[in-house]
Amino acid sequence: MTKNHVPDVLRIAVAQLNPVVGDIAGNLAKAREARAEAARHGADLILFTELFIAGYPPEDLILKPAFLTACERAVEDLAGETGDGGPGVIIGTPLKRESGTHNSVVVADGGKIIAERYKLDLPNYGEFDEKRVFQPGPEMPGPVNFRGVRIGIPICEDLWGDLGVCETLAESGAEILLVPNGSPYYRGKIDVRQQVVIRQVIETGLPILYANQLGGQDELVFDGASFAISARKTLAFQMSQFEEAVVVTTWKREREGWVCADGPMSKIPEKEEADYRACMLGLRDYVNKNGFKNVVIGLSGGIDSAICAALAVDALGEDRLHAVMMPYRYTTKDSLKDAEDCARALGCRYDIVPIFEPVEGFSHALTQLFEGMSEGITEENLQSRARGTILMAISNKFGSMVVTTGNKSEMSVGYATLYGDMNGGFNPIKDLYKMQVYALSRWRNTHVPPGALGPSGEVIPQHVIDKAPSAELRPDQTDQDSLPPYPMLDDILECLVENEMSVDDIVARGHDRETVHRIEHLLYIAEYKRRQAAPGVKITKKNFGRDRRYPITNRFRDRT
Ligand SMILES: Nc1ncnc2c1ncn2[C@@H]1O[C@H](COP(=O)(O)OP(=O)(O)OC[C@H]2O[C@@H]([n+]3cccc(C(=O)O)c3)[C@H](O)[C@@H]2O)[C@@H](O)[C@H]1O
Ligand SMILES: Nc1ncnc2c1ncn2[C@@H]1O[C@H](COP(=O)(O)OP(=O)(O)OP(=O)(O)O)[C@@H](O)[C@H]1O
Ligand SMILES: NC(=O)CC[C@H](N)C(=O)O
Numbered sequence: 001m002t003k004n005h006v007p008d009v010l011r012i013a014v015a016q017l018n019p020v021v022g023d024i025a026g027n028l029a030k031a032r033e034a035r036a037e038a039a040r041h042g043a044d045l046i047l048f049t050e051l052f053i054a055g056y057p058p059e060d061l062i063l064k065p066a067f068l069t070a071c072e073r074a075v076e077d078l079a080g081e082t083g084d085g086g087p088g089v090i091i092g093t094p095l096k097r098e099s100g101t102h103n104s105v106v107v108a109d110g111g112k113i114i115a116e117r118y119k120l121d122l123p124n125y126g127e128f129d130e131k132r133v134f135q136p137g138p139e140m141p142g143p144v145n146f147r148g149v150r151i152g153i154p155i156c157e158d159l160w161g162d163l164g165v166c167e168t169l170a171e172s173g174a175e176i177l178l179v180p181n182g183s184p185y186y187r188g189k190i191d192v193r194q195q196v197v198i199r200q201v202i203e204t205g206l207p208i209l210y211a212n213q214l215g216g217q218d219e220l221v222f223d224g225a226s227f228a229i230s231a232r233k234t235l236a237f238q239m240s241q242f243e244e245a246v247v248v249t250t251w252k253r254e255r256e257g258w259v260c261a262d263g264p265m266s267k268i269p270e271k272e273e274a275d276y277r278a279c280m281l282g283l284r285d286y287v288n289k290n291g292f293k294n295v296v297i298g299l300s301g302g303i304d305s306a307i308c309a310a311l312a313v314d315a316l317g318e319d320r321l322h323a324v325m326m327p328y329r330y331t332t333k334d335s336l337k338d339a340e341d342c343a344r345a346l347g348c349r350y351d352i353v354p355i356f357e358p359v360e361g362f363s364h365a366l367t368q369l370f371e372g373m374s375e376g377i378t379e380e381n382l383q384s385r386a387r388g389t390i391l392m393a394i395s396n397k398f399g400s401m402v403v404t405t406g407n408k409s410e411m412s413v414g415y416a417t418l419y420g421d422m423n424g425g426f427n428p429i430k431d432l433y434k435m436q437v438y439a440l441s442r443w444r445n446t447h448v449p450p451g452a453l454g455p456s457g458e459v460i461p462q463h464v465i466d467k468a469p470s471a472e473l474r475p476d477q478t479d480q481d482s483l484p485p486y487p488m489l490d491d492i493l494e495c496l497v498e499n500e501m502s503v504d505d506i507v508a509r510g511h512d513r514e515t516v517h518r519i520e521h522l523l524y525i526a527e528y529k530r531r532q533a534a535p536g537v538k539i540t541k542k543n544f545g546r547d548r549r550y551p552i553t554n555r556f557r558d559r560t
Contacts, residue, residue, distance in 0.1 A: 006148035008253045012178070013038030013046040013087060016224040016245050018215030020289050021055030022067075028053060028074040031091060032081070034246045039086040041248040045146060049180045049213040049222075050156050051092040051103060053078075056182030056213055056222070058094065062133035068096045075106045076113070083111025088146060090153060092180050100135025105153050105180055107144050115144040117153050121161035127184060127220060127538065127546045130157075140165065143174035149258075152177040152206070159208075160196050170204035176251070176258045177204065181212040184220040185278045186541045190241070190268055197229045207231045207251075207258055214244050216285030219538045219545045221278045225268060228260050237263025242277045243451065272443035275436065275539050276311075280452065282537030283428040284315035287401060290425075294400035298387050298421070299323040299343060299350070301335030302469060304405040304429060306342045306460045307441050311428045312403055313459075314444075314452035318347035322400055326355045326387045330472045334463070341461040346454060358386040380473035384420030392423055401425040404534045409434040409486060411533060411544055412493045413519065414526030415471075415479070422533055430536025431543040433490040434469070441465055484515055492519045498542045503558040520558060527552045 015034040019027040031048060038046040050056050053071050061067045075093045082089055088109030095104040095116060102118035118137030122130035143150040152174030158165040159179055166177060177200070183193060197208050207230050213222035224243060228236040237249055237260055249263035269277060287295060295312050299305045312321045323346075325331075325339040336352075343350035362382050370378075391402045404424025406416045408431050416422050429437055441460045448456045469479040469486075483489055492511055495501040496519065503520060507513045530544045531552060542548050 007044070010045065010149055010251045010253075010258070011041070011043045011248050012209065012251060013041065013043035013246055013248045014209070014211045014226050014239065015046055015048045015052070016211065016214050016226045016239050016247075017049070017052070018244050018285070019052055019055040019213070021058055021217055022061060023055065024053060024067075024070045024074050027055060028078060031078055031089075035078075035081075035087055035089060037246050038248060043087040043248045045088045045090065046246075047178050047180065047209065047211050048089070048091040049211050050182035051094060052180070052213070053091060053093040055217065056092075057128070057130075057217070057220075059129065060133060062094050062101060065096075068094055068101065072096075075108070079106065079108030079113045080111055082108045088114075090178060090180065092155070094134070099138040101133065102137055103130060103134045103155060105155060107146065107151075107153070109146065114146070117141045117144065117155070119155035119158055120165050121157040121163045123157040123160070126542075128157075129546070140168045142172045143169055150175045154179050156181045156183065159200055159210075166200045166204050166206075170206055174204075174206060177206050177208045179208060179210050181210060182222065183212050184538060185223040185274075187271065187275060187539060189223070190225055193225075194227070194229070194235075197227075198233055201229050201231060201233055205231055205257075207236065207260065209249070214242070216282040216289070216537070218286070219282075219535045219543065221282045221537055223274075223278065223281075228263065230260060231257050236260035238266050238268065239264055240266035241268050241274065242281050269449075272440050273447065273449055275432070276440050276444060277449050277451070278539055279311050279428045279432070279440075279537050280315045280449065283311055283403070283426060286426045286535075287316060290401075292399065292401040292425075294320045294322060294398060295403045296322045296324060296391055296394045296398070296400040297403045297405065298391055299325050299339045300472070301325070301331075301338035301342070301464065303437055303441060303460070303464050304407055306338075306464050307437055307444070308403050308405045308428055309342060309346055309348065310441075310444055310454060310459045313346045313348055313454040314449065317453040321346070321348040322394065322398070323348050323350045324391065324394065325350070325352045326390060327352065328355050328359060328383050328386075328472075330383075330475055330477070332472065334467070335472060338461050338464045342459070342464065345457065345459045345461065353390055355383060355386040355390065358389065359383055362386070380471075381417045381420055383473055384417035388417070388420040388423035403428065405429065406533070407432055407434050407437050408540075408544070409483075409489055409493060411530060412497060412526065413483065413489075413522040414529050415483065416529065418529055418532060422529065424534045427534045427536030430533070431539040433493065434486040435490045438465060484519070488515070489519065492516055493523070496520060496523055497548065498540055502560070504560060517557070517559075524550070524554055524557070527554065
């Protein structure tokens with residue numbers, strides 16, 4: 001220490017933890033445990049993620065006065081506990097003040113709250129809706145003097161937006177920026193975050209520590225991967241992605257400012273692994289946080305239900321998945337074998353429940369009404385609905401949640417039966433196009449991701465990957481009877497959904513205009529189905545959920 005007791009070393013613990021939205025007592029207990037661990041490792045300060053005490057995003061819970069009171073009490077309790085001489089705390093909480101209800105952080109040390117700071121830049125795009133429930137901080141935040149070190153605390157979007165929060169903090173004397181985040185995963189997001197942080201390091205000349213939440217919350221997956229960028233614009237430390245951790249980083253005051261002298265350097269997973277682990281974590285947390293002991297999946301012998309089964313076993317363990325094959329007249333021997341092979345490879349419970357009787361029963365009940373009419377989609381959908389009803393019966397009887405299996409290609413064009421195979425509580429592959437389902441399946445057959453509870457080896461039989469996809473709702477049916485080949489379909493969809501491209505621009509990529517028009521039309525008319533669909537894990541920049549809000553009643557077609 002220097003003569004005036006300003007420290008030359010600061011040990012900052014980063015709590016990359018998985019809170020549960022609304023479980024204030026549970027989140028407080030987690031914070032206490034993390035602080036105790038940080039204390040054991042000699043930390044001076046522990047940094048929690050955005051709105052940690054509430055869980056992020058709390059959405060309209062913020063409108064409940066009782067929720068706000070409970071959050072504030074919890075942080076007051078924690079602040080009181082910092083009188084034990086252990087680490088100080090930076091923790092996120094909503095706070096109702098005269099200037100409004102704010103997305104805030106509380107800084108506590110020596111048994112009391114020493115500062116409050118409010119988020120200025122409220123994100124209101126994509127999955128974010130913060131302007132709906134919060135008011136922005138009334139003024140630019142200044143640095144907080146923590147044991148003689150001037151710390152700037154921009155809150156998440158304060159780093160991304162152009163309100164100049166970081167710049168102002170630097171101008172008003174901040175020596176280091178510690179940023180609590182609630183930043184959800186999408187493919188490639190890590191690079192985007194690093195660019196955002198590097199930009200602010202360049203603007204301010206200060207090192208930035210970026211602490212991100214972990215865990216699944218409905219459609220969102222918070223992937224952690226907290227990191228710091230030094231004032232020299234190099235990666236100072238990197239925490240693991242998709243894993244909870246409390247790490248203590250050591251910062252030293254040098255001539256050029258604060259420098260991270262010690263911190264972890266975790267490896268960040270590549271494309272398929274990252275997507276697979278996001279789907280796994282999203283499913284695991286949805287099931288566990290909502291109190292389901294088990295899940296049930298209709299296992300058809302096709303690729304979608306196979307990868308969902310693999311994800312379920314990896315997320316929950318083989319004893320928590322019940323796979324049910326429900327054959328009908330058009331189910332091939334191959335499908336029966338593929339489903340059984342898949343269940344055997346995964347080690348889960350497997351049952352066969354034929355649907356002849358329910359389908360024939362419905363058909364019989366409708367014979368008179370449908371007399372003289374030809375068979376078609378109605379009869380195909382009866383098969384899907386019989387299966388959906390059986391899965392829901394198993395769900396009701398055993399308390400197991402139905403995992404629904406529609407991929408993004410199908411959800412885009414409405415290639416799924418409402419109240420049939422769309423039945424279910426959660427869909428781990430909802431934001432994966434069909435070609436991505438194949439890529440992840442191949443990847444899983446040669447890798448076991450960290451934290452997965454499933455076995456190694458070929459858990460998705462190669463034959464399932466090689467054969468032509470089919471709904472098997474009529475003889476010799478394949479998906480390509482009514483849809484363009486998946487590589488083409490997926491490219492057109494990505495252009496329309498993720499990139500909001502014009503039909504002309506999509507045609508310029510080499511696609512047939514009539515096909516693009518047809519896919520655009522199918523995409524628009526399936527909106528009503530998606531509004532009734534189960535939530536699923538967000539993997540892309542634009543998922544079918546809060547990211548994309550199209551009207552159901554919509555006559556617009558791009559015909560320029
Ligand atoms: N705008 C709107 N708002 C509210 N409701 C609307 C609606 N438009 C239609 N509807 C209703 O929806 C009904 C049609 O929807 P629905 O009953 O689902 O049936 P529909 O979409 O006509 O048929 C299901 C399609 O999915 C395919 N499929 C089914 C099962 C599995 C797979 C697969 O491979 O994964 C594919 C199947 O081959 C067929 O092409 C209409 O009868 C009407 O009642
Ligand atoms: N014979 C079956 N037994 C059990 N479940 C089935 C059966 N057929 C369909 N399903 C369920 O309905 C979903 C829709 O599947 P369908 O076979 O119609 O086409 P898909 O979307 O290509 O799916 P998959 O690739 O899993 O076959 C399947 O993922 C599965 O969960
Ligand atoms: N919670 C936030 O403010 C997050 C916003 C930011 N753009 C992100 O995705 O990380």
